Amino acid sequence: MSASPLVTRTLTAEEIPAFIGTVFRAFLEDPAPESVAAEIELLEPNRTHGAFDGDELVGGATMLSKHMTLPGAGPHPVAAISCVGVAPDHRRRGAMSRLMRAQLHSQHGSGDAFAALYASEGDIYGRFGYGLAGHRAFFAVPRGAEFQSTVDVSDGRVREVDKETALPLMHHLHSKVAPARTGWLARTKASWQVYLAENEAELRAEDLTKWRYAIHPEGYAIYQVKRNWQSRKPGHEVHAKEILGTTPQAYAALWRYLLDIDLTTTVRADAAVDDPIIHMLKDATDNSRQVSDGLWVRIIDIDRALPLRAYSAPLDVVLAVEDDFCPWNAGTWRLVAEADGPATVTRTDAEADLALGARELGAVFLGGTTVGELVSAQRIRELTPGSAQAASRAFAGDHQPHCPEVF
Structure with missing residues (x-):
């Protein structure tokens, strides 16, 4: 007997607890009550889709209404995709494709210009038009590591509160x-x-302390300690969740504080790949840096998304875009931008300079992946010589994109 077809629809508020349970089950996790309560408060039922096998909820995905900072343009609305999962016993039946299609069409109808997510597995979302737009760097710096003599740690006192x-x-x-x-x-x-939520069971299992808060007049650090009592001396590690300074001096002061905590051996931090800590160190090799994928971006509507951000150089380029999942994006578009000024995107019949897919357009949107990189990777075709270099310069930003929180 063949399985019944799956149906996808938005959920009601009453269905959200069941949705959360299904998603946690998909990720092979047992949620703590406090985690469930926090998710219920955060989710928006009308932006949450469920996949049903008859009356049974077997998968789901949600969109959180957030504001994300775009290159040179400050915060703009983004559909932050989260809680995407399908129950283990209902996989390979097209539930994920149905959910992604329902989300994208819903976003197009509601006015979302672009979406972003973190991927549990990197090969899942490319087929739905998401491109790798930024990376995460994981730093491990030994306790007591010295700074360059030019680094000013300011006079501001760091206090734990x-x-x-x-x-x-x-x-x-x-x-x-x-x-x-x-x-x-x-x-x-x-x-x-x-x-800042904490799961007591996970803390005990990993031998981690609760979050600790170190503040400076112009910054703060949120961290916890992973305990490791050894026979001769402690080998604890500082795990920094976020280190923020409104000035370089405050940022340096907070790093200095974490690096000088007694009984520890290492400070580990998740930051942007261009984080200044490498250049602050007297010995640039006095750290271990691992890089993994970070933000994945999906352009929902080309003519509304591309003008949202600023461009670093003038650009006049015609893009031939393929987009099977969002057919309203498919076709030829002309992007005209001034350096740090307005940009316009219009349909055109002109000959294309660059040919690319939705996945590649999402990848370059935040400036973390360049057009030139994707040309070299044979993901973008340069049809007019020089157009890739011009587009790479224009799409570049002042910072490598990074999102401190996984949503």
């Missing part, structure tokens, strides 16, 4: 820095709550 004391300052400083850092998200009260 409790969460309630730290939160007002963190809210204030994050709201100052985030609008200038490509890929960063604006944080609401609810998203701060999820960002």
Whole structure:
């Protein structure tokens, strides 16, 4: 007997707890009650889709209404894709494709210009038009590592305080820095709550402390300690969740504080690939840096998304775009941009300069992946000599895109 066809639709508020349970089950996790409660508060039922086998919810995906900083243009609305999963016993039946198609068409109808996500597996989302737009760097710096003599750690004192004391300052400083850092998200009260949530069972299993808060007049660090009591001396590690400074001096002061914590051996931090810590160190090899995929971006509507960001150089280029999942994007488009000025995107019958797919367009949107890279990788075809170099220069940003929080 053949399986019944799956049906995809948006969920009601009453169905959200079942949705969360299904997604956690898809990721082979047992959610703690506090994690479920935090997710329920964060999710928007009308932007959450479920896949049903009859009356049974077997998969789902949600879109969080966020604001992401774009190159040179500050924060703009983004559909932050999260909680995408299909129950283990209902895979390979097309549920994921149905969910992605429902999301994209919903986004097109609601006015979302672009979407972003973190991928649990890198080969999943390319077929739905998501491109690798930024990377994450994982730094490991040994305790006591020296800084260059030119590094100023300021006169501001770093103090450890409790969460309630730290939160007002963190809210204030994050709201100052985030609008200038490509890929960063604006944080609401609810998203701060999820960002700082703690699972007691996981902490015990990993022998981790709760979050600790170190504040500076112009910055803060959120970290925890992974305990490792050894026979001769402690080998604890500092795991930094976020280190933020509104000035280079404050940033250096917070790193210096973490690097000088007694009983520890290493500071580990997740940051942008162009984080200044490498160049702050007296010995640039005095760290271990591993790089993995970060943000994946999907352009929902080309003519609305591309003008949102600023461009670093003038550009007049015609793009031939293939997009099977969002057919309204397919065709030939002319992008005209001024350096740090307005940009326009219009349909055209002109000969194309570059030929690419939706996946490649998403990859270059934040400036973390260049057009030239994708030409060399044979992912973009340069039809007019010189057009790839011009587009690479224009799409470049001041910072490598990075999002400190996984959503």
